[in-house]
Amino acid sequence: MSTTGTNGTTRKALVIGGGIAGPVMALALRRAGIEPVVFEAYPASAEGIGGTFMIAPNGLGALAVVGLEAEAGRIGQPVGAMVIEDGKGGVLAEFARLADLPPGRLMRRAELYEVLQRRLRETGVEVRYGKRLVGAEEGPDGITARFADGTSATGDLLIGADGTGSTVRTLIDPAAPAARYTGLLGVGGYSSYRLPGRAGRGESVHFANGARAFFGYWGLTDGSGTAWFSNIPQPEPLDPEEVRAVGAAEWLRRCRELHSDDLPAREVLRVADAATMEVFPRLEIMPSVPHWYRGRMVLVGDSVHAPSNSSGQGASLAVESAVELARCLRDLPGHTAAFAAYEAMRRPRVEKIAADAARTNSQKSSGPVGRMVFRLVAPIAVRTFMSPEKTLRPVHGYRIDWDRRVAPVSSGAAVTGP
Numbered sequence: 467m468s469t470t471g472t473n474g475t476t477r478k479a480l481v482i483g484g485g486i487a488g489p490v491m492a493l494a495l496r497r498a499g500i501e502p503v504v505f506e507a508y509p510a511s512a513e514g515i516g517g518t519f520m521i522a523p524n525g526l527g528a529l530a531v532v533g534l535e536a537e538a539g540r541i542g543q544p545v546g547a548m549v550i551e552d553g554k555g556g557v558l559a560e561f562a563r564l565a566d567l568p569p570g571r572l573m574r575r576a577e578l579y580e581v582l583q584r585r586l587r588e589t590g591v592e593v594r595y596g597k598r599l600v601g602a603e604e605g606p607d608g609i610t611a612r613f614a615d616g617t618s619a620t621g622d623l624l625i626g627a628d629g630t631g632s633t634v635r636t637l638i639d640p641a642a643p644a645a646r647y648t649g650l651l652g653v654g655g656y657s658s659y660r661l662p663g664r665a666g667r668g669e670s671v672h673f674a675n676g677a678r679a680f681f682g683y684w685g686l687t688d689g690s691g692t693a694w695f696s697n698i699p700q701p702e703p704l705d706p707e708e709v710r711a712v713g714a715a716e717w718l719r720r721c722r723e724l725h726s727d728d729l730p731a732r733e734v735l736r737v738a739d740a741a742t743m744e745v746f747p748r749l750e751i752m753p754s755v756p757h758w759y760r761g762r763m764v765l766v767g768d769s770v771h772a773p774s775n776s777s778g779q780g781a782s783l784a785v786e787s788a789v790e791l792a793r794c795l796r797d798l799p800g801h802t803a804a805f806a807a808y809e810a811m812r813r814p815r816v817e818k819i820a821a822d823a824a825r826t827n828s829q830k831s832s833g834p835v836g837r838m839v840f841r842l843v844a845p846i847a848v849r850t851f852m853s854p855e856k857t858l859r860p861v862h863g864y865r866i867d868w869d870r871r872v873a874p875v876s877s878g879a880a881v882t883g884p
């Protein structure tokens with residue numbers, strides 16, 4: 467960890483949101499010589515909450531910059547080959563992992579969250595809970611954040627790491643788009659079903675467009691069974707209360723019905739444990755956000771780029787952006803130049819990944835004809851224009867060079883706030 471220092475004008479940053487992007491932002495700011503304070507709306511630390519997500523090789527690279535390579539590499543289990551199936555157990559296509567990159571890791575969100583919280587404590591970063599941001603006022607020398615409990619805090623910058631429902635996004639631009647519902651709800655959990663072969667050893671992750679819903683599964687490396695998820699078409703979004711009222715046992719019954727013609731989904735679900743299930747009422751994506759920053763406010767993570775879960779990149783891009791924003795603040799004179807360079811660096815990448823994932827998502831909610839076309843086209847596509855080198859390399863192979871200085875964007879390339 468060699469390069470530190472600040473742009474001379476930013477000393478203290480208010481980071482709104484203590485989920486995944488917020489803590490990584492705080493750790494990266496520290497490394498850049500800027501003092502962060504994290505403000506989280508939840509009244510207390512949220513250990514144990516959330517289902518499973520993947521941190522891809524590029525996300526692990528970003529975590530390594532903030533000194534979490536070893537910790538992140540110990541949680542969850544490695545991701546081997548990705549196998550696309552026809553819903554009857556037949557293989558349509560396979561993406562071998564890129565052997566020269568460390569494997570991505572499937573982990574419970576709570577595991578990464580706990581690692582981040584521990585590191586914040588160890589490094590003495592201040593985290594204040596029960597602080598829901600409701601407004602902000604900017605002056606010539608700083609910005610004051612106002613919280614729902616009537617308190618306020620002042621700093622040089624305000625960074626919105628406050629997720630898809632971001633308040634900072636609307637403070638930057640009241641006309642900013644809201645997160646969009648994908649027409650799918652997510653259900654996932656664990657089953658004692660033992661898959662045969664390499665799948666059972668956790669060496670491959672499987673995705674199947676079933677007869678009525680999309681199914682994903684992988685064997686647990688400790689041999690205890692199978693992790694699974696289902697993306698269920700649901701035209702109107704349900705609210706969290708409705709989802710809770712249905713209850714886990716009923717959600718499991720619905721999954722069994724939806725996947726009754728699919729293999730191995732039917733077998734996995736037959737012995738699935740309702741007590742391990744998580745239901746996400748609405749899978750959401752962020753449409754392109756016109757303004758990533760204004761004045762002393764800027765967005766990072768899901769608040770500005772949440773691709774569909776089909777990308778497997780939501781958390782990885784969030785941590786990448788946090789580290790890159792810190793680099794820009796370290797190297798460029800003044801926050802405006804730093805924000806412009808940050809947006810110019812990040813927008814093309816995150817929007818390309820989001821657009822690619824949106825295509826996969828429309829496939830998930832397509833009808834029987836769309837599914838049949840997919841079955842015919844997938845094997846040819848993977849052999850030709852969708853090879854792992856062409857599709858995975860640009861996404862998974864991205865590495866942040868922390869020590870390289872960020873150049874200002876030229877006036878032609880500059881992306882400005884409103």
Ligand SMILES: Cc1cc2nc3c(=O)[nH]c(=O)nc-3n(C[C@H](O)[C@H](O)[C@H](O)COP(=O)(O)OP(=O)(O)OC[C@H]3O[C@@H](n4cnc5c(N)ncnc54)[C@H](O)[C@@H]3O)c2cc1C
Binds near residue numbers: 488575598632769
């Ligand atoms: C409880 C929870 C569980 C999740 N579980 C999964 C999962 O199982 N699988 C998956 O793929 N993704 C999950 N996600 C989303 C995933 O964490 C993100 O897609 C990704 O990691 C990017 O993280 P983020 O920090 O940008 O957003 P988030 O992880 O959503 O974090 C945003 C944080 O900001 C806080 N916040 C929001 N508004 C305010 C405000 N006004 N003032 C202060 N704080 C505010 C939120 O409470 C939250 O802690 C979950 C998110 C949350 C909040």
